[in-house]
Amino acid sequence: MATSGLIISLSLLLCIIPVRCFAKSCPPTSDVALFVFGDSLFDVGNNNYYLNPKIPFHFQANRLPYGQTFFNYPNGRYTDGRTIVDFIAEYANLPLALPYLHPAYQQCLDGANFASGGSGALFETNQGLVIDLKTQLKYFKNFAKLLKKRLGEDRARGFLSKAVYLISIGSNDYINRVTLDSSAYSSYSRDQYVDLVIGNLTSVIKEIHNEGGRKFGFLGLAPVGCVPLIKMRSNGTCCCNESEASVLAKLHNKALSGILKKLQKQLEGFKYSLANFYDLLTDLIHNPLKYGFKEGDVACCGSGPYRGMLTCGGILGRTNYELCKNSSEYVFFDSVHPSDRANEFFAQQMWIGHLNVAAPYNVKSLFNA
Ligand SMILES: *[C@@H]1O[C@H](CO)[C@@H](O)[C@H](O)[C@H]1NC(C)=O
Ligand SMILES: *[C@@H]1O[C@H](CO)[C@@H](O)[C@H](O)[C@H]1NC(C)=O
Numbered sequence: 001m002a003t004s005g006l007i008i009s010l011s012l013l014l015c016i017i018p019v020r021c022f023a024k025s026c027p028p029t030s031d032v033a034l035f036v037f038g039d040s041l042f043d044v045g046n047n048n049y050y051l052n053p054k055i056p057f058h059f060q061a062n063r064l065p066y067g068q069t070f071f072n073y074p075n076g077r078y079t080d081g082r083t084i085v086d087f088i089a090e091y092a093n094l095p096l097a098l099p100y101l102h103p104a105y106q107q108c109l110d111g112a113n114f115a116s117g118g119s120g121a122l123f124e125t126n127q128g129l130v131i132d133l134k135t136q137l138k139y140f141k142n143f144a145k146l147l148k149k150r151l152g153e154d155r156a157r158g159f160l161s162k163a164v165y166l167i168s169i170g171s172n173d174y175i176n177r178v179t180l181d182s183s184a185y186s187s188y189s190r191d192q193y194v195d196l197v198i199g200n201l202t203s204v205i206k207e208i209h210n211e212g213g214r215k216f217g218f219l220g221l222a223p224v225g226c227v228p229l230i231k232m233r234s235n236g237t238c239c240c241n242e243s244e245a246s247v248l249a250k251l252h253n254k255a256l257s258g259i260l261k262k263l264q265k266q267l268e269g270f271k272y273s274l275a276n277f278y279d280l281l282t283d284l285i286h287n288p289l290k291y292g293f294k295e296g297d298v299a300c301c302g303s304g305p306y307r308g309m310l311t312c313g314g315i316l317g318r319t320n321y322e323l324c325k326n327s328s329e330y331v332f333f334d335s336v337h338p339s340d341r342a343n344e345f346f347a348q349q350m351w352i353g354h355l356n357v358a359a360p361y362n363v364k365s366l367f368n369a
């Protein structure tokens with residue numbers, strides 16, 4: 001007991017200050033770093049190191065079949081293989097990132113991944129179970145502080161201004177609004193709630209900019225009502241694109257697009273790419289064959305209608321989940337998250353997509369800017 005308590009407090013300590021960071025022996029592998037914030041679509045395992053001994057279960061993808069196709073072991077990524085940001089790192093000639101909270105994290109000059117599955121822009125979203133966006137920002141500020149100490153203010157700002165910042169956030173704020181009866185702000189109208197989410201995201205963008213960040217890439221929201229988890233609840237009524245969750249996602253995407261245009265005028269040097277994840281995923285769901293998938297509606301792993309119950313990997317002892325034979329044939333790996341193969345498609349679109357899918361820049365041109 002005593003030993004495990006010690007291990008827990010030691011790892012908590014390591015989590016807060018990754019010790020090997022900025023060691024002299026850690027040269028950058030590319031001159032443009034990548035920083036990642038957000039939710040499970042971008043998390044590469046932070047939740048496995050975010051220990052809350054009081055709450056044994058939280059949002060972790062730490063059991064097979066998560067991780068089965070590319071890494072061959074569960075590693076905290078919410079998919080069978082790579083996340084969208086893994087592919088983007090590869091295209092940018094960066095190594096696959098260890099999560100920022102991993103005790104062995106030391107790739108400091110390549111950037112850092114702070115994303116946490118289950119998190120939202122609102123503090124209240126899955127509060128206590130996830131690293132909320134503000135805390136992710138706090139980690140980034142610590143990082144920037146250490147960097148300034150090591151490189152000096154000017155060089156550090158130069159480094160941070162060349163870096164690319166990728167953010168995926170918001171889905172969980174809306175998923176909770178439509179699935180939890182007693183969610184905070186249930187008395188808020190749709191527009192008021194979207195304003196709250198966008199307001200919090202905007203303040204994080206401004207703070208990253210204030211630290212020197214200039215180049216931002218956003219994954220717009222998915223048609224949230226069409227992911228198996230939410231679609232399952234609709235009882236097959238028409239249509240997932242018209243369900244409350246999708247309506248909120250569309251409002252969010254419109255508001256985000258508007259605010260980014262504003263920020264481009266307000267913030268010095270601000271450049272961004274907004275990926276139209278909504279239309280991309282909708283197309284994949286409706287026309288899987290066109291993209292070489294066999295199944296767009298039903299998840300590979302899970303249970304219930306559309307395999308929409310989040311039981312993949314036997315979470316909470318629910319071990320009787322179903323698993324498809326070949327996850328590369330499925331758009332969705334589990335009830336919420338795309339498969340490795342679908343993530344590759346989204347990453348390619350973000351990387352080199354034209355204006356209809358990634359605008360006003362694509363992520364490749366952010367890296368090259
Ligand atoms: C951010 O969200 C909190 C609730 O978590 C809310 O009280 C606050 O007003 C929001 N901030 C902005 C700038 O919208
Ligand atoms: C779904 O259908 C079942 C049975 O037809 C019904 O009991 C349930 O209330 C429905 N749920 C929703 C969300 O409409």
Ligand SMILES: *[C@@H]1O[C@H](CO)[C@@H](O)[C@H](O)[C@H]1NC(C)=O
Pocket residue numbers: 239241242
């Ligand atoms: C939703 O999709 C259906 C077809 O699946 C289409 O008929 C309908 O117009 C769409 N609704 C919206 C609001 O896009």
Ligand SMILES: *[C@@H]1O[C@H](CO)[C@@H](O)[C@H](O)[C@H]1NC(C)=O
Pocket residue numbers: 292326327328329
């Ligand atoms: C799985 O499906 C993909 C895509 O259809 C295909 O390329 C691959 O060969 C399949 N793998 C196996 C083991 O059947």
